[in-house]
Amino acid sequence: FNDSEQRGAELARQIVPWAAAGGGKVNLIGHSQGSPTSRVAASLRPDLVASVTSVGSPHKGSPVADLIHGSPADGLAASLGNALGSLIDLLSGGGYNQDLQSSLYSLTTEGSAEFNNFAPAGVPASACGEGAYSSNGVRFYSWGGTGVLTNVLDPSDVLLGTTSLAFTFSPNDGLVGRCSSHFGKVIRDNYFMNHLDEVNQALGLHSLFETDPKTVFRQQANRLRNAGL
Numbered sequence: 001f002n003d004s005e006q007r008g009a010e011l012a013r014q015i016v017p018w019a020a021a022g023g024g025k026v027n028l029i030g031h032s033q034g035s036p037t038s039r040v041a042a043s044l045r046p047d048l049v050a051s052v053t054s055v056g057s058p059h060k061g062s063p064v065a066d067l068i069h070g071s072p073a074d075g076l077a078a079s080l081g082n083a084l085g086s087l088i089d090l091l092s093g094g095g096y097n098q099d100l101q102s103s104l105y106s107l108t109t110e111g112s113a114e115f116n117n118f119a120p121a122g123v124p125a126s127a128c129g130e131g132a133y134s135s136n137g138v139r140f141y142s143w144g145g146t147g148v149l150t151n152v153l154d155p156s157d158v159l160l161g162t163t164s165l166a167f168t169f170s171p172n173d174g175l176v177g178r179c180s181s182h183f184g185k186v187i188r189d190n191y192f193m194n195h196l197d198e199v200n201q202a203l204g205l206h207s208l209f210e211t212d213p214k215t216v217f218r219q220q221a222n223r224l225r226n227a228g229l
Contacts, residue, residue, distance in 0.1 A: 002098070003103060003106045006102075007033070009041075009044065011041040012045045016045075016048065019048040025048055025049055025050035026048060027050050028052050032058075038052045039052055039122065049138050050229040051141065052122070054144075056193075056199075057142070058176045060180040061112035061180060062108070062166075062176055065107040065108045066109055067166050069111075081098070121135035121140070122140035122183050122184040128182060130185060131182065131184050132184065139224075140184020141185050141220065143181075144191070145191040145195070146172060146173060146192070147194050148160050148161050148173065150193060150197055154196075154202055154205035160196065173198065187220070187223075197210075197213060
C-alpha cells in the first residue's frame, strides 16, 4: 500500500529483468490501483512497455475514497490496512513499507486529478469519453463493470453493495464509476461485474449471466497478440 508514484517506480524497476528474460517489451494489465501504478511504470520506461490495460480503475477518482479520506474512518482503515499489507509483505518477502493513507488519497478525486497532471497519457479529456490510444509507443486499453450484486453466494457482494451507495444513481462496480474507468481505448465499460468480479474474486463467484472474467483476460491477450504487442 502506497501512492501510485512510488508503486509505479518500483514496478518500473521490476520490469527490467522481466523484459530482459522475455527478449522484448512487456504488456501490463492493472486492476484498481494497479492501472495508475502501471501508467507510472510506462511513463518511466516506455522503452520496455508495449501496452497498459486498465481493469476497473478509478482514473478520475472514486466517491468511496472521497468519503473515507479525512473521515473518522480514515485512521482505522489505515491501521487495519497497514497491518494487512505488512502481513502480505512479510509472507511474500517484499520488504516494502506500507502507507494505506497515501494509497487511499491516490484514489480520491483530488488525488487522481493531481496524478493525472503527473501522468496524463491515455486519460480522457471529456467526462466520459476515450483517451488517447497510445503515447510514446505504448498502447492503452481499458474495461470495467457496472454490476454490484452479481452472485447471491458471494459474501463480498454485501460490502460492495454498501459502498455502491456512495455513487447514488451513477453506474458503478461498487468502488469505481463507469466513466472513471475509461482509459485509452475503451473495450467495454458495462460488464455485469463488480470490482472483485473483474479479477474473478471471490472464489470465482461471478454472475452466471455474464462473460467469465478469465475469458475477458484471454480475449485481451489475443487482442494484444494480434496487434503485434
